[in-house]
Amino acid sequence: MAFSLTAKNLELRGSWLVAAVQQPDGSWSFAKLNLNDHIGNNNGDFDVTMDRWYNTAEDWSCHLRGPVLCAQLRTISGTYAPERCINLDLFVKNHDGSLEFQDLTDSLLLYAGCLSLRDAHLRGVVVGRDGKFVPSEINLDEHYGNINGKFEAGERHYSRSGRNFRLEQDASSVKLFAELMDCEGEWHDAEVDLSDCVVNQKGKLAFLKHDEEFVREDWTPTVAEHTPVVGEAVAGLHTGEDKEDHFYYQIASNTNSADATVGIAIGSFIGRAIRSPAIGMVIGARLATSSDAFVDDKIASTIEDPEVRSQIQEAALGRHVLETLRDLFAEDTAAASAELLEAALSPEIDTWTKGLVDWFEKQELPATVLTDLSLHTMMNKVIKQLQGETVEEWDAALEQLATLKKTTATLKLTPPPPPPEPEVIVEEEVPAEDSEPKELAVPEIQVESPSPVQEAPISQESPEVPAAPQEQDATTQTQDPKVPGALPATTGSSSGTVSTRQSSEAGGSVSKGSNKDKASLKGNGGNGNGAACTKGWHSIFGITTFRRSWARSKQPKVVTTS
Template identity: 80%
Template sequence: MAFSLTAKNLELRGSWLVAVVQKPDGSWTFAKLNLNDHIGNNNGEFDLTMDRWYNSAEDWSCHLRGPLLCAQLRTIAGSYAPERCINLDLFVKNHDGSLEFQDLTDSLLLYAGCLTLRDDAHLRGLVAGRDGKFSPSEISLDEHYGNINGRFEAGERHYSRSGRNFRLEQGSGGGAVRLVGELMDCEGAWHDADIDLSDCIVNQNGKLAFLKHDEEFVREDWTPTIAEQIPVMGEAVAGLHLGEDNEDRFYYEIASNTNSADATVGIAIGTFIGRAIRCPAIGMVVGARLATSPDAFVDTFTASTVEDPEVRSRIREAALGRHVFETLRDMLADDTVAAAAELLGASLDPEIDSWTAGLVAWFEKQELAATVLTDLSLHAMLNKVIKQLQGETVEEWTKALEQLADIKESTATLKLTPPPPPPVPEPEPEIEIEDVVPAVVEGDAEAKELQAPEPQVESAEVQDSSSSAAPQDPQAVAPASQDQDSATKAQDPKIPTQQPPAAAAASSGTVSTRQSSDAGGSVSKGGDKGSLRGNGNGAACAKGWHGIFGITTFRRSWARSKQPKVVTTS
């Protein structure tokens, strides 16, 4: 029972329940359980007394929702019934690192609770049925117990006619359900009497029944059968259900093994609820839900945004009450929810608030925060849960949950995240000049044609008019004469010539082709042929020199389409 407390990574693979479960030594191991061997289909409903439910289930509908097994099962008519759910925490337990199924038994101490005595002779309570849900049941004790000379006797009748002051007494952790009262003997004297009802009152498929055993009956108690077998923290959980005096030790054991204040509070609250309604099974399932749900308790940061302490307490109560309500609703039969809620309210023990105060005091001793329990009355919260189960609406909870949703939405909206780092630009690939411009080799006509500029065909008249219209700047004529002198030196072998184009390309390194084309300083069509050209470094290049990819070269006489020169006269 409550296997989800010590399990993680729950999956449903076909009909197999698969999980990673905790062993008594604290380590984790892989475990699986075939649910098809323990659960069946009874006309579209889960049935714990049958098997092979998966064979008649709609494949796509089979899934887990936490510890809830959900599916649509085929009916006798051949159609599929609406989705049904069964809480596996009620029947699956982690036994020494392996998953085991706890079959539905007839013991009154295991799958029954909220027992009350009505009119001194009628026993009422919630009993788990074949469908895995709790529903109300009632039995007349007067038809099965009598008064034999001042003492109770099973198999007799009408004890109430000669008795008084009848009541039920049962321990928080089970063990016995005793009918206590005063019975009159044959002489008219009154005697205190009691009898353990769990010897003969059993659970027969969800109904209370009387069954007198001829030999000793082994009663399965919740404490040794379920609670003590929970790995790591089983004894602590059982101790809290029994209500022993040394509860501080149990709180410490649970806290040291869960490593979470919320999980400790969740298990403790579930235990308190089980003690308050005298049904450990229901309380343990509620505790498992609270301990494993991340949003069962309002976190400190969200609560700190509410300045009004009364509103903050109401929000915490509503968040916690919602999970308790949903867990109880899933464990109750659909057509008996209101009647079951009435039994819950009739059996509720108001001492639950004093138990909560003891837990808060322990947290304070450990210098730990237990803000979730501050100004929280579990008795008042459970009364509101019971109202909801009966169909009433708790308006203050509705408003509180809406306010909580708004706070979470605004918190998520205002949550600041650091901007992403700026992208690092990738370096531009370097273009080797040798890969773009082939080296000029004597006799290579194609290379020479690549090196030569495009011919510019212009009429002589346009050139004459442009030359006559161009202003005669003495600074523009001087570089032209320097250009002619340089040409003379280049033709004379005794005079050192300029570095050849191939060597110039090697020494200049890599350059951008666009920069070289712009640096060439090409003359616009119809412009002055004697104007200066840029060489890429801001220096002037005289006419007769050409820049190819930023490399200054001398135009030899073998260059294609020789440009006509403009002669100026002083």
């Protein structure tokens, strides 16, 4: 039961349920179960007392919605019925790391819930053949009598000589308490365990007296204790033992999730409050595995009004509980089932929740979702919606929650603007007035005519400094083969020309000179190749460097000699 609590990656492959299930040691392994061997088709409805449902199902309609199996099944007339659903968490269990199907039994402790007593009638919801809870009741006065101040099964009319009747239920018994009169007119305290003779006959409460000792299927050893990792803790929370702090710690340490701990605990509280461990375990599995069952703490912290925050958290949590109950209750009997649920609901559920909040505070863990939440109020609103009423404040709260989530998602997708880049201030180093810069040896440049000149290719002797770009003239230019690296001359020139080198900043033109010229350049702060002069050096944050990659000067004008 509630296999999805310890399973992930659920798939339906044909009629096979496939999942990764948790082992007793906490590891995960592959497991599968053929649902076709345990579920059948009863005139278009699922039937857990038959088999081979997949043989008469519309292929495209078979799918899983979480742990809920959905399909369209063929009817006797040959047509396909509307989609039917069955919650597999009611029947499939993880038994020590393997998937097993729990058959529908007649035990009142396993597949019944919301039991309450009105006059001499025992009322409650029981699971039928289609896997849905349906309301049912039985008149106990027709099956139990008073024999000298004691209950006797198989007799009648115990209520005529009794008073102060009450019903008490735990995981292993459903007991009826009363004061019965004996033959002398004295009153005696009496009790009887109804689970010995009252059974679930495929969706109907019935009386069945056993001639020999009857071995009842108890919910705790049959279901919870065989669930790996968290089974013992879940069983303890449903029975209401005094070691609840230990159970919270066990769930938290094994799931490593505060939301999963809260979800399992809330499901256990609901199951205990409505006297149905099966329903509580299914609800706990839904809350523990849903990513949006609880409002994110970051979103909740943005809501300043505590009343609004409580409504939003209540609506988000109640929506999942409502959807789970709708999957469990038969659609045509949902209102009647909700009435029985309301009659069985215990207000002590808020006291148990307060104990969970206190434990979270001791562990210094966040429990914002439970701080201002009343599970009793939430369950009453869930019951109203099952009965067909509309809770308007929930609709408004869920709409506001959707807006907050959309805003948060938008903020996550939009990155913050990058910080402004630091401004780099480059200051040109100005020589002192009293010191005159040394003049560079600049050879004379002879040009035949004042026509524009294209820059020569860079000499191999000075590869460090690239030449400044220059607009190319439309006039055809030729390279003088006699002078390596010579400046291209204009058409018709006969006089010798030399190449020009430029400063990247000042633009002083120099020719390829002798070694003496190179030494002269070196002594004036150049790079040894005649490619730099004093005006090309600048200071950046007090560090003297040559500016060449981040600034380019305009092309210097050509100097002509007459």
